[in-house]
Amino acid sequence: MTTxxxxxxxxxxxxxxxAGTDGASPVDGLLQSSLGKKxxxxxxxxxNEDVPSKFLTLLDELxxxxxxxxxxxx
Amino acid sequence: xSTARADFEKMLIATxxxxxxxxxxxxxxxxxxxxxxxxxxxxxxNSMHSFTPGTNFRAWLFTILRNAYFSQHRKLRREVDDxxxxxxxxxxxxxxxxxxxxxxxxxxALGNLPPDQREALLLVGAEGFSYEEAAEICGCAVGTxxxxxxxxxxxxxxxxxxxxxxxxxxxxxxxGGTNKARSAS
Numbered sequence: 015m016t017t018x019x020x021x022x023x024x025x026x027x028x029x030x031x032x033a034g035t036d037g038a039s040p041v042d043g044l045l046q047s048s049l050g051k052k053x054x055x056x057x058x059x060x061x062n063e064d065v066p067s068k069f070l071t072l073l074d075e076l077x078x079x080x081x082x083x084x085x086x087x088x
Numbered sequence: 089x090s091t092a093r094a095d096f097e098k099m100l101i102a103t104x105x106x107x108x109x110x111x112x113x114x115x116x117x118x119x120x121x122x123x124x125x126x127x128x129x130x131x132x133x134n135s136m137h138s139f140t141p142g143t144n145f146r147a148w149l150f151t152i153l154r155n156a157y158f159s160q161h162r163k164l165r166r167e168v169d170d171x172x173x174x175x176x177x178x179x180x181x182x183x184x185x186x187x188x189x190x191x192x193x194x195x196x197a198l199g200n201l202p203p204d205q206r207e208a209l210l211l212v213g214a215e216g217f218s219y220e221e222a223a224e225i226c227g228c229a230v231g232t233x234x235x236x237x238x239x240x241x242x243x244x245x246x247x248x249x250x251x252x253x254x255x256x257x258x259x260x261x262x263x264g265g266t267n268k269a270r271s272a273s
Contacts, residue, residue, distance in 0.1 A: 065105055070101070
């Protein structure tokens with residue numbers, strides 16, 4: 015595995031943060047939780063879109079190509 | 089068609105919506121994102137034998153998509169300056185644009201993140217990959233992914249500070265490396 019130039023582990027501090035407890039500010043915890051939800055929601059919106067039929071057509075073509083050539087691709 | 093093949097196809101179809109969402113994080117151009125997904129499907133189909141059953145299928149496909157994007161991207165960059173390219177756009181964002189933007193839409197805030205941070209955040213926070221899986225997809229160290237996710241969270245909170253403060257979320261921190269179960273497939 016290659017590491018990129020940002021440097022593996024450099025400056026990584028994984029604080030065991032709990033929302034709303036001392037240590038991290040409570041507002042920070044709230045923010046993070048609402049952020050997390052927004053992130054998932056906005057991503058999920060795209061995931062939930064209908065899949066255009068062209069993708070299934072493509073897979074059908076790939077299958078056909080394979081069975082058509084007998085022994086499969088060379 | 090053998091059962092293994094049929095299973096592979098089923099898994100492939102089930103993953104298409106996720107591939108489309110991930111591709112959309114690379115380019116704002118929906119058609120180009122879909123081309124990327126198509127390319128991924130062809131590559132995946134042709135290298136079916138290289139997938140190890142029992143390993144994370146979605147992670148395998150994401151890696152293929154990512155590689156396809158970056159090899160295409162290198163070609164494109166040589167030819168034109170692609171205005172739809174999220175990576176190019178993000179690089180053009182000047183530091184002073186990172187101020188307090190009350191009404192900023194979440195997605196545009198996301199678009200303002202450096203590409204590597206946005207990618208790490210999406211993989212871990214939205215797709216539910218573990219840090220380890222995300223690191224494998226991106227070909228970097230686990231620590232790098234963790235620090236990218238942390239920086240992305242911080243930057244996003246800054247960008248959304250005002251609207252976010254009045255916005256009560258009910259869920260805990262976005263998923264981290266300990267929730268393998270969520271991405272188990």
